[in-house]
Amino acid sequence: MSQISLTRGAAPRPTDRAQIIVIGNEKGGAGKSTLAIHIATALLHAGARLAVIDLDLRQQSVGHFFASRRTWSQANGVEVPMPWAMPLADDAAQLAKASAEDQAVAFETAFATVAAEAQFVLIDTPGSDTGLSRLAHGKADLIITPMNDSFVDFDMLGQVDPVTLELVRPSTYSEVVWEARKQKMLSERRSVDWVVLRNRLATSEARNRKRLEERIDVLAKRVGFRVGPGMRDRVIFRELFPFGLTVADLSSTVRPVPVSLTHVAARQELRAVMQSAGLGDLIEPRSIGGAEGAAPKSAGIKASARVYRPVAASPQR
Ligand SMILES: Nc1ncnc2c1ncn2[C@@H]1O[C@H](COP(=O)(O)OP(=O)(O)O)[C@@H](O)[C@H]1O
Numbered sequence: 001m002s003q004i005s006l007t008r009g010a011a012p013r014p015t016d017r018a019q020i021i022v023i024g025n026e027k028g029g030a031g032k033s034t035l036a037i038h039i040a041t042a043l044l045h046a047g048a049r050l051a052v053i054d055l056d057l058r059q060q061s062v063g064h065f066f067a068s069r070r071t072w073s074q075a076n077g078v079e080v081p082m083p084w085a086m087p088l089a090d091d092a093a094q095l096a097k098a099s100a101e102d103q104a105v106a107f108e109t110a111f112a113t114v115a116a117e118a119q120f121v122l123i124d125t126p127g128s129d130t131g132l133s134r135l136a137h138g139k140a141d142l143i144i145t146p147m148n149d150s151f152v153d154f155d156m157l158g159q160v161d162p163v164t165l166e167l168v169r170p171s172t173y174s175e176v177v178w179e180a181r182k183q184k185m186l187s188e189r190r191s192v193d194w195v196v197l198r199n200r201l202a203t204s205e206a207r208n209r210k211r212l213e214e215r216i217d218v219l220a221k222r223v224g225f226r227v228g229p230g231m232r233d234r235v236i237f238r239e240l241f242p243f244g245l246t247v248a249d250l251s252s253t254v255r256p257v258p259v260s261l262t263h264v265a266a267r268q269e270l271r272a273v274m275q276s277a278g279l280g281d282l283i284e285p286r287s288i289g290g291a292e293g294a295a296p297k298s299a300g301i302k303a304s305a306r307v308y309r310p311v312a313a314s315p316q317r
């Protein structure tokens, strides 16, 4: 089977079943959980029927985020949209100690239940190669990989020659995605879209960034991923975490920190991420301080249905 056949030309994803989004990168600290909660809240504000599965059974960053979200919103008497389902969240600590077989059964059962009824299933994965992470990758329609703007992070995707810095070969995580694509093609005759986003971009690293960009572009063509717009290193992308909130939630009633202009820029970045991932115009532009941003929309799927563009399975866009 040629490389090309795994990354394009397959039947498009049927629109009558959930879209499976896997946030993955075997590098810890790349920004997976941060990206997961931002994408999740953006989808929720668009009224999506969203199931969230946190497969980092030990860290449970996404699980903790949504638990805090419930507590914060109840304590403050405001409504914020919640996932329709979060299977495995209550059993994560116990599941972490279970055998690989038991973990796989628990995941498959939970996944089958929610995938049958959700619009989106968003899966956050741990920063290591676990059986559960592989299972999740094998189910993905869309894999989103954040990476820090660093050759240390690039090393998980592609190996470069230490003398010339030319790309030598795809490496560990690219192979995981390759396997996932193969599985998907064999089981469903469909391709998997893969988007790589650079995260925590700093303003000052022009030379390092340019070198990295060139290698990423070469690798993108070689293994078949799209390169997304990236997110800057911003305090607002981390400081709302303990409240269970993100910039997608900020409004005149949901405002746990003083609002600033940089939040508008941060929302714009999130919007660009959603668009590049093919998740459409899911965040409506609204003034964070203004009245129109007041209440989070309750999950009106019909009302927001128009914003869901069908996502092409091919990465060739
Ligand atoms: N764009 C960003 N701006 C600021 N801090 C970020 C950003 N992305 C991630 N972080 C921070 O980097 C650290 C690692 O992020 P995390 O999402 O936990 O990575 P992973 O899930 O891949 O291990 C966390 O402290 C998080 O708050």
Ligand SMILES: [Mg+2]
Pocket (backbone or CB within 6 Å): 032, 033, 034, 056, 059, 061, 125, 126, 127
């Ligand atoms: Mg994480």
